[in-house]
Amino acid sequence: MIETPILQSNIFASENIKTLGMKLFKEFKEFAVKGNMMDMAIGIIIGASFNKVIDVLVKRVFMPPLSLLTDGVNIQEKKVILKEAVKDTSGTIITDEVAIGYGALGEALLDFLIIGFTVFIVVKFMNRLKNKAQDSKDTTVATPKDIELLSNLTELMEEQNTLLKTKLKL
Numbered sequence: 001m002i003e004t005p006i007l008q009s010n011i012f013a014s015e016n017i018k019t020l021g022m023k024l025f026k027e028f029k030e031f032a033v034k035g036n037m038m039d040m041a042i043g044i045i046i047g048a049s050f051n052k053v054i055d056v057l058v059k060r061v062f063m064p065p066l067s068l069l070t071d072g073v074n075i076q077e078k079k080v081i082l083k084e085a086v087k088d089t090s091g092t093i094i095t096d097e098v099a100i101g102y103g104a105l106g107e108a109l110l111d112f113l114i115i116g117f118t119v120f121i122v123v124k125f126m127n128r129l130k131n132k133a134q135d136s137k138d139t140t141v142a143t144p145k146d147i148e149l150l151s152n153l154t155e156l157m158e159e160q161n162t163l164l165k166t167k168l169k170l
Contacts (some may be wrong), residue, residue, distance in 0.1 A: 078103030
């Protein structure tokens with residue numbers, strides 16, 4: 001059987017796909033083994049729980065006082081009706097109402113602002129701890145070994161440079 005260039009290019013393409021698939025699988029395996037997958041899973045679980053806390057905070061703590069300020073109107077139910085629901089003589093809905101629920105959007109934006117601000121505070125706190133840990137002169141926090149070794153190496157290189165400069169002057 002004579003292979004045409006089209007068949008040959010398809011064969012090479014499938015081999016490239018297999019190679020790419022194996023490479024991708026290898027990278028995924030390295031990712032999972034390094035612990036990143038566990039960190040990500042823990043982050044997702046904590047994020048889901050945090051979302052529930054924020055949801056209750058907005059719906060049960062912030063929205064009731066806002067509702068009082070608007071004479072008992074439930075802000076989540078605020079909407080702009082584009083088309084009224086059509087009912088027959090017995091009261092059965094024939095076509096549903098079409099509306100833009102801006103109250104639910106306001107609640108979602110409040111959720112977003114609270115979550116965004118909380119994440120900002122947590123990241124800021126973590127960066128402050130990280131910067132303290134990387135400061136080799138700060139004795140209140142244990143400095144990681146790699147930072148300590150790099151700091152010592154820098155100090156030794158500075159000493160060596162000053163010694164070399166004094167020898168060159170002589």
